[in-house]
Amino acid sequence: MSNPTAEAQCPFHVAGGARATHGTRSNADWWPNQLNLSILHQHQPVSNPMDPDFDYAEAFKKL
Numbered sequence: 001m002s003n004p005t006a007e008a009q010c011p012f013h014v015a016g017g018a019r020a021t022h023g024t025r026s027n028a029d030w031w032p033n034q035l036n037l038s039i040l041h042q043h044q045p046v047s048n049p050m051d052p053d054f055d056y057a058e059a060f061k062k063l
Helices: 056-061
Strands: none
16 A cells, blocks of 8 residues: 555456466367277268168157
8 A cells, every 4th residue: 555546456457468378278188098989980881770771750650
């Protein structure tokens, strides 16, 4: 309180609006030892258990 006429200001305000962040973090930053699950994203006709002639709309009507 050295200057009683000075306007009150927040002591935690960073001058100039500078930010303390250095960039965003990716999932690999948070979980460096995560399992590689990309093998589960294989969408091929061979992996489809249904017959190619299977009609979903017709099967739904039977429910």
